[in-house]
Amino acid sequence: QQQVKQSPQSLIVQKGGISIINCAYENTAFDYFPWYQQFPGKGPALLIAIRPDVSEKKEGRFTISFNKSAKQFSLHIMDSQPGDSATYFCAAGGGATNKLIFGTGTLLAVQP
Amino acid sequence: KAGVTQTPRYLIKTRGQQVTLSCSPISGHRSVSWYQQTPGQGLQFLFEYFSETQRNKGNFPGRFSGRQFSNSRSEMNVSTLELGDSALYLCASSNKGSALSYNEQFFGPGTRLTVL
Numbered sequence: 001q002q003q004v005k006q007s008p009q010s011l012i013v014q015k016g017g018i019s020i021i022n023c024a025y026e027n028t029a030f031d032y033f034p035w036y037q038q039f040p041g042k043g044p045a046l047l048i049a050i051r052p053d054v055s056e057k058k059e060g061r062f063t064i065s066f067n068k069s070a071k072q073f074s075l076h077i078m079d080s081q082p083g084d085s086a087t088y089f090c091a092a093g094g095g096a097t098n099k100l101i102f103g104t105g106t107l108l109a110v111q112p
Numbered sequence: 113k114a115g116v117t118q119t120p121r122y123l124i125k126t127r128g129q130q131v132t133l134s135c136s137p138i139s140g141h142r143s144v145s146w147y148q149q150t151p152g153q154g155l156q157f158l159f160e161y162f163s164e165t166q167r168n169k170g171n172f173p174g175r176f177s178g179r180q181f182s183n184s185r186s187e188m189n190v191s192t193l194e195l196g197d198s199a200l201y202l203c204a205s206s207n208k209g210s211a212l213s214y215n216e217q218f219f220g221p222g223t224r225l226t227v228l
Contacts, residue, residue, distance in 0.1 A: 034216070034217075036219075041221075042221055043116075043202050043204075043219035043220050043221045043222050044155070044202070044219045045219065046216060046217070046218065049216065089154070089155065091155075098143050098145050098160050098162075098167075098168075098204070098206045098217055099145065099157050099160055099168045099170075100145075100155075100157065100217065101157070102147075102154055102155040102156075103154070104154045105154055
């Protein structure tokens with residue numbers, strides 16, 4: 001019940017295209033859903049996050065879509081750029097602690 | 113504001129040894145969480161400390177332990193190292209206090225531990 005399932009494992013997108021990464025969770029107690037971006041040799045950096053009281057959140061080219069009834073959420077990267085090439089992790093958390101359950105990651109490659 | 117810092121950045125140890133990793137959170141952040149990142153398992157939660165108290169613990173053996181000091185700096189210790197402990201150990205800090213606030217976490221660059 002603590003798992004967060006992420007797909008796809010890897011993704012190749014052409015420059016200017018849309019990258020879509022999906023995650024599903026089981027624990028309905030989760031109330032915080034962040035996406036992290038990680039470049040080689042660096043720690044994960046928070047990209048965007050959403051709470052379940054909204055169905056969509058947009059920040060620049062990055063959008064989270066959230067479907068509470070399906071217990072799914074996704075990251076959309078519009079106008080993907082080569083600089084977006086990185087590993088993306090979804091996560092879920094909530095309650096009184098900062099424990100985050102991470103998905104297994106998606107390696108995104110944006111081809112010029 | 114300075115980010116989360118971790119020392120050392122790289123460490124090589126042999127089986128059976130013990131190791132201590134250090135994490136300095138962002139100034140004002142009272143919560144420090146530790147994660148183990150490996151290619152096969154992804155990011156796995158180790159434990160979280162808040163105001164010097166362990167608030168949550170992941171499913172790791174007792175060889176993994178930690179503590180937090182009054183200045184919120186945290187250390188993680190792994191005793192009797194095994195080959196499988198080779199990983200990137202990440203520390204994250206947060207200013208989340210109560211359950212009502214967002215638990216936005218900021219990660220450090222990690223310590224790359226290699227066990228030979």
